[in-house]
Amino acid sequence: MADNAPLYLTDECIRSNKLLQLAKLIPAIQNAMASVSKNSDEVIQPPRTLMQIPSLSGVLLSMPAFSKNDDALACKLVTAYPGNADKGLPSILGTVLLFDPTTGKVSAIMDGTEITTWRTAAASAVATKYLHNGTAVLAILGSGTQAQSHAETLDYCFGFQQIRIWNHRFEKAQKLTEELIEKGKSAIAYQSAEECVKNADVIVTATFASSPILRGKWIKPGAHINAVGAGINHHSELDAELYQTAHIYTDTMASAKTELKGLLDLGITIQGEVGDIINGTKSAERERITVFQSLGMAVEDAVSAKLIYDEYKKIKKL
Numbered sequence: 001m002a003d004n005a006p007l008y009l010t011d012e013c014i015r016s017n018k019l020l021q022l023a024k025l026i027p028a029i030q031n032a033m034a035s036v037s038k039n040s041d042e043v044i045q046p047p048r049t050l051m052q053i054p055s056l057s058g059v060l061l062s063m064p065a066f067s068k069n070d071d072a073l074a075c076k077l078v079t080a081y082p083g084n085a086d087k088g089l090p091s092i093l094g095t096v097l098l099f100d101p102t103t104g105k106v107s108a109i110m111d112g113t114e115i116t117t118w119r120t121a122a123a124s125a126v127a128t129k130y131l132h133n134g135t136a137v138l139a140i141l142g143s144g145t146q147a148q149s150h151a152e153t154l155d156y157c158f159g160f161q162q163i164r165i166w167n168h169r170f171e172k173a174q175k176l177t178e179e180l181i182e183k184g185k186s187a188i189a190y191q192s193a194e195e196c197v198k199n200a201d202v203i204v205t206a207t208f209a210s211s212p213i214l215r216g217k218w219i220k221p222g223a224h225i226n227a228v229g230a231g232i233n234h235h236s237e238l239d240a241e242l243y244q245t246a247h248i249y250t251d252t253m254a255s256a257k258t259e260l261k262g263l264l265d266l267g268i269t270i271q272g273e274v275g276d277i278i279n280g281t282k283s284a285e286r287e288r289i290t291v292f293q294s295l296g297m298a299v300e301d302a303v304s305a306k307l308i309y310d311e312y313k314k315i316k317k318l
């Protein structure tokens, strides 16, 4: 490899060298979420392009961002193909280009699946920190990549007494539950989504469901929900009653205007961005049901890629 060639970092390299650690990732994501909600030039993040490919049931997103504080300029190209599991591939596949912000030269090309997996869970952890009203029971609907990263990240942050897992195919819920138990967590698999979320303090929905899997009437007052999945759209997993009763926050209102148009058209109010709460410009009512409607932000990918790059250079003494 020529000295000035970009680094190429695969998901396996990121995993095996532990280049993305929650202890550094979560504060970086919190800062990025806060910066997005300041009226400043700290973050430049145009609304992403989201290209549906209906004939192949796939989506391609293009996500550029710059974070001045992190000196991170990057662009992620990411696809979502729900049918990939049958082909032995992750549903979410991505590539991140990290640039030298002063010259625009590419400094690294990275697989984007690890980044997407962990930065999404980190954003939910930050939202949970600012919106939750109890951390005894975590209920997760879904048992795929995001379900697993959310179980580990939220438990790392809050130390739940119990982690409950439901999936539309029970055997997959059992499999994730066994993996969590092997890692020393107190996990239980549920056959019924309603039973799984009963009296839960924090709930995660992380599926490709295109119709509601979580109903408002099942949830206790004050519960906090991280709604992560994007089936037909980003608000398919929760029923209208839940959206109507909850206080809803998102990561970026700029994207919400288009990506959550279906909710806004129903007259549902989005209170603001999680960054507004971090910055103290809005205050959360934790005794209400709260929803973090996660869309995913390019700046989260940019700061994650910069963390990975810096860590790699440190351990390889580059």
Ligand SMILES: NC(=O)C1=CN([C@@H]2O[C@H](COP(=O)(O)OP(=O)(O)OC[C@H]3O[C@@H](n4cnc5c(N)ncnc54)[C@H](OP(=O)(O)O)[C@@H]3O)[C@@H](O)[C@H]2O)C=CC1
Pocket: 080, 082, 085, 090, 091, 092, 116, 120, 142, 143, 144, 145, 146, 147, 167, 168, 169, 172, 206, 207, 208, 209, 210, 213, 227, 228, 229, 230, 231, 294, 295, 296, 297
């Ligand atoms: N907000 C954000 O920033 C991000 C959001 N996402 C979204 O999160 C969701 C999960 O992604 P990921 O974990 O990587 O995907 P996986 O394919 O790893 O997991 C998908 C999960 O959804 C379940 N599922 C699939 N179809 C349905 C259905 N019709 N009804 C109920 N459950 C279903 C699967 O169950 P089974 O395997 O048994 O079929 C599995 O548990 C996706 O919608 C994805 O687009 C992903 C990354 C970032």
Ligand SMILES: O=C([O-])C1=[NH+]CCC1
Pocket: 061, 078, 080, 092, 116, 230, 295, 296, 297
């Ligand atoms: O932000 C992201 O990377 C994604 N959101 C939905 C699928 C991938």
